[in-house]
Amino acid sequence: MSELPRISDAEWRVMEVVWKKAPQTANEIVAALAAMNWSPKTIKTLINRLVGKGALQYDKDGRTYLYSPAVEQGSMEQGLVGGLLRGAFKGSAHRLVLRALETGETSREELDAIKALIARFETDGSGE
Amino acid sequence: MSELPRISDAEWRVMEVVWKKAPQTANEIVAALAAMNWSPKTIKTLINRLVGKGALQYDKDGRTYLYSPAVEQGSMEQGLVGGLLRGAFKGSAHRLVLRALETGETSREELDAIKALIARFETDGSGE
DNA sequence: CTCCATATATTACGGTTGTAATTGATAGTG
DNA sequence: CACTATCAATTACAACCGTAATATATGGAG
Numbered sequence: 001m002s003e004l005p006r007i008s009d010a011e012w013r014v015m016e017v018v019w020k021k022a023p024q025t026a027n028e029i030v031a032a033l034a035a036m037n038w039s040p041k042t043i044k045t046l047i048n049r050l051v052g053k054g055a056l057q058y059d060k061d062g063r064t065y066l067y068s069p070a071v072e073q074g075s076m077e078q079g080l081v082g083g084l085l086r087g088a089f090k091g092s093a094h095r096l097v098l099r100a101l102e103t104g105e106t107s108r109e110e111l112d113a114i115k116a117l118i119a120r121f122e123t124d125g126s127g128e
Numbered sequence: 129m130s131e132l133p134r135i136s137d138a139e140w141r142v143m144e145v146v147w148k149k150a151p152q153t154a155n156e157i158v159a160a161l162a163a164m165n166w167s168p169k170t171i172k173t174l175i176n177r178l179v180g181k182g183a184l185q186y187d188k189d190g191r192t193y194l195y196s197p198a199v200e201q202g203s204m205e206q207g208l209v210g211g212l213l214r215g216a217f218k219g220s221a222h223r224l225v226l227r228a229l230e231t232g233e234t235s236r237e238e239l240d241a242i243k244a245l246i247a248r249f250e251t252d253g254s255g256e
Numbered sequence: 257c258t259c260c261a262t263a264t265a266t267t268a269c270g271g272t273t274g275t276a277a278t279t280g281a282t283a284g285t286g
Numbered sequence: 287c288a289c290t291a292t293c294a295a296t297t298a299c300a301a302c303c304g305t306a307a308t309a310t311a312t313g314g315a316g
Binding site: 082121 | 229243
């Protein structure tokens with residue numbers, strides 16, 4: 001049961017790019033992150049760290065590398081939220097949801113989707 | 129609009145103690161954290177860092193200090209969840225909730241409480 | 257007034273993170 | 287075949303974090 005790597009915020013941005021489309025070269029990743037205004041060097045560093053942590057893997061294509069995720073986005077999201085839930089919220093999911101809703105950025109559609117989730121988890125204790 | 133300080137996990141544990149009861153002396157905080165098996169020195173360091181970050185404040189009582197929170201727990205929780213929501217979930221509250229529920233640790237009571245929250249946020253767009 | 261127990265303050269040290277620059281390897285260009 | 291543009295690898299460095307140890311100040315016991 002391989003442990004999920006612990007990755008930082010900046011590293012997460014890089015993972016998002018590769019989760020969205022894989023494999024990608026370092027330069028493609030850099031291009032996808034243009035909006036971050038990071039030096040390409042910085043992004044290369046982040047990529048290397050992610051490889052070191054086992055979050056990214058690569059195949060050599062001649063001189064360049066093709067990077068792909070080595071961990072699933074959903075698992076990482078679960079790890080993140082689970083940590084918060086256990087750590088800061090002591091398992092109180094409704095308090096976590098309260099804080100999320102308090103940001104005031106949640107649309108009616110999101111609220112409906114959450115209602116649907118609750119219904120699903122109410123009938124059977126887990127996912128459908 | 130004072131910015132919320134950014135505090136680490138270990139520091140959060142200390143804040144929890146002071147949020148639960150304030151003011152408290154350093155020694156009372158240490159006692160409350162006995163279960164963490166941290167050296168008292170370590171806890172003093174965390175307290176000092178929290179003061180430096182503006183998360184704790186103190187009043188001198190002779191030679192000892194009485195520490196109190198300088199930021200509210202709710203605000204800090206909101207900052208935490210809001211950051212996650214904007215950062216990793218791109219505003220998709222229902223996906224955040226999904227990941228929370230997937231941990232499989234959520235009781236029926238929690239689910240009911242969440243339903244109540246949804247209802248509240250559906251009628252008026254914010255807290256009552 | 258002196259000494260000690262104890263409270264706070266300062267310093268330590270290796271690992272992580274943000275943010276890069278420098279170095280080393282190599283595929284093409286001429 | 288020598289040179290350069292470009293990859294990836296190594297190194298840098300300050301701030302933050304976990305985890306303390308050491309130093310300094312001071313109220314109270316004699």
